[in-house]
Amino acid sequence: MYKRIILLLVTTVGFAAVTQAQDLNPNLGIIPAPVSVRKTSGSFVLSQETAFLADSVNNKAVVFFADYLKNTAMLHIPVKHNSGQTVNNSIVLTSAGTDGLPAEGYRLTITPTNVTIAAKGAGMFYGIQTLIQLIPANKGATAKLPCVQIEDYPRFGYRGLMLDVCRHFFTAEFVKKYIDLMAAYKFNTFHWHLTDDQGWRIEIKKYPKLTQIGSHRPATLIGNYHDRTPQQFDDTPVDGYYTQDEIRDIIKYAADRYITIVPEIEMPGHAMAALASYPELGCEPGSGYQVQSTWGVFKNVYCPSEKTFAFLEDVLTEVIDLFPSKYIHIGGDEAPKDAWKESEFCQKLIKKLKLKDEHGLQSYFIQRIEKFVNSKGRSIIGWDEILEGGLAPNATVMSWRGEQGGIEAARQNHNVIMTPGSGGMYLDALQGKLSTEPLSIGGYTPLDKTYRYDPTPEALTPDQKKYILGVQGNLWTEYIATENKVEYMLLPRMFAVSEVAWTQLANKDFKDFSEVRLPNHLAWLDKKGFDYRVPTAIGAKDSVGFGSTLTVNLKTSVTGAKVYYTIDGYTPRETDIEYNLPKTYSVPTDQYRELQTIVITPTGKRSVVTKTVIYNKAPLPPVQFSGTTPGLRYELIPGEYNSTNDFKMSADGADSLIAKSFNINQFRKGGGFAIIYNGYVRIDNDGVYGFATSSDDGSTLLIDNQLVVDNDGRHPINAKSGAIALQKGYHKFTLKYFNIGTTGSLRAFITIPGKPTGELGSDLLFN
The missing domain is CATH 3.20.20.80 (Glycosidases)
Structure with missing residues (x-):
């Protein structure tokens, strides 16, 4: 039984769903994440009746927040001088209670009766920015803010x-x-x-x-x-x-x-x-x-x-x-x-x-x-x-x-x-x-x-x-x-x-940042008319895997956006099926399933399309090879090319030179050229192996004459990857590359099951 590929897909709609998710979110959706967030019970109701008090009504941070309340939150609340007396249903901006705070720091406390930001200078402004993030973007006449105690200051000045x-x-x-x-x-x-x-x-x-x-x-x-x-x-x-x-x-x-x-x-x-x-x-x-x-x-x-x-x-x-x-x-x-x-x-x-x-x-x-x-x-x-x-x-x-x-x-x-x-x-x-x-x-x-x-x-x-x-x-x-x-x-x-x-x-925490907090901020960008790169559905990525089933269970990357999918090989769009529930597909023996997904936001912005292909086939068996010389043989081919399909190994066996790395700087002296590396890669255990190239210009990588990485064509430095199931032993390895112009680079990588991706070097390559 080969590795089962599992993808996640669940859509969230509306702010209420996000608020519930925040109960499990240690940072309450705030970007950048604060130093300390301690949630307490209850909520503060912000409304037109809320009082707004400040030590200095002319402070530029106070003026900024007053302008925000009036023109963005549509709350016409006048700023009054803070006398130091407790006033229920109030927002208080004060320099009191700032002992021990580092530069640019603030303390934000929200209780059922008051919101207090204690800070000095820029710290007051940053506390206000955090408070603004906690105010629901689609509030009505009132807005509920979660009760919390936040202490925060920057890592760098x-x-x-x-x-x-x-x-x-x-x-x-x-x-x-x-x-x-x-x-x-x-x-x-x-x-x-x-x-x-x-x-x-x-x-x-x-x-x-x-x-x-x-x-x-x-x-x-x-x-x-x-x-x-x-x-x-x-x-x-x-x-x-x-x-x-x-x-x-x-x-x-x-x-x-x-x-x-x-x-x-x-x-x-x-x-x-x-x-x-x-x-x-x-x-x-x-x-x-x-x-x-x-x-x-x-x-x-x-x-x-x-x-x-x-x-x-x-x-x-x-x-x-x-x-x-x-x-x-x-x-x-x-x-x-x-x-x-x-x-x-x-x-x-x-x-x-x-x-x-x-x-x-x-x-x-x-x-x-x-x-x-x-x-x-x-x-x-x-x-x-x-x-x-x-x-x-x-x-x-x-x-x-x-x-x-x-x-x-x-x-x-x-x-x-x-x-x-x-x-x-x-x-x-x-x-x-x-x-x-x-x-x-x-x-x-x-x-x-x-x-x-x-x-x-x-x-x-x-x-x-x-x-x-x-x-x-x-x-x-x-x-x-x-x-x-x-x-x-x-x-x-x-x-x-x-x-x-x-x-x-x-x-x-990248998972918390990208999957929990970022979707709501992207929804804000979408509503405000910003252009931005829509991330692909959380859990979806371009990949090739091997197994007998494909379980689809994704999550939208932008709050309020929809995810559409196809399995017929055509590019998904809003005319295709909106995916709301997990679904499992079987993959018959020696066949494959192809899942393509796209995220479309409320304003019509689109993510790139992801393609996941699952093959139900046996890993490639090893080939006969008994050599022990580290490195690959290579042939250098002069000329300018547009594709790795434009050149091939010569018939006279000119690949007699041996390389222990993919450093092509020594070849970049006489204009355009191509190079073909040939040899064998040692696979120590059965499994699905990832390969990748990073190149300027085109490169392709083949295992046992099967194309695994297609990074072809004239282009600046670019990385592409692929995967293949291999049995333990030696497998034929071919890497083709061409370079034009004054710049050029080539690197190759391998992802061994259970290990991080690393450069492919002479410890695994032989001829």
């Missing part, structure tokens, strides 16, 4: 989200909408990426050409960077910048929600928009600099001349006058040294300053800018490349190329903000399979990867971990041209980032 407005421009009103979402989920820092190669988006009065020229590009690349050879462009101009008055208004809007805005002015790289505006700032002023219409890293950077430093100091002076934030982000990433190596001026400067090389020149550049920023009473943040050549004395490092830069900076006693793409903090990456997602930069960052990230690496000592100030999610917009797509890429992963930043590590 820096809780950030970044928005890139350079690659594509977004209106001031949309930026405010972005800030509103951040405030609702207890973020306190908005990193505003304002200058880059593809656009300068901030008005600088002393240098008007920055917006007259630098804020405009004539066209944008069509498709992904990899899609077309040669690249094609859309002939559609992209314009836009923020006036200083608009920026002041947004800064105040954010401050009223306890959010600090950190502006980023890129240097010394990502400077093409500035160089197009003022060519004399480059090392080759006559080279025809242009605002870029494509993506990537460009070799032209600021020349470290006195003219450049004067320009940057003028720009930063206006930026600092606008933004009250402690930090000014100066970029520092992806700054090629080609122009400096070829510049006579730069080479003379390196000798004059007795620097080791161009990396030392970048360090000189950053340190000089830091001294100026420090002279204005501010501090710099830079991407982890500012470590190159020596770190500026007071700089904070934002670690994006994995965690190593942050680890190195913390070991040097520098403050660190963790934001690694490898940790799920790059929200422009794919949320699902490449074929089901909109155009993106590539990579794979599903919700659970973002949620499970811990910003404090084990490589650091407890004292070194104190330098980790916090964490940030980044949303780069090369492939995000519309506001709807910003929301789709941001949501729901933003909720996961909020819990990484706020919630104590011991209180994090």
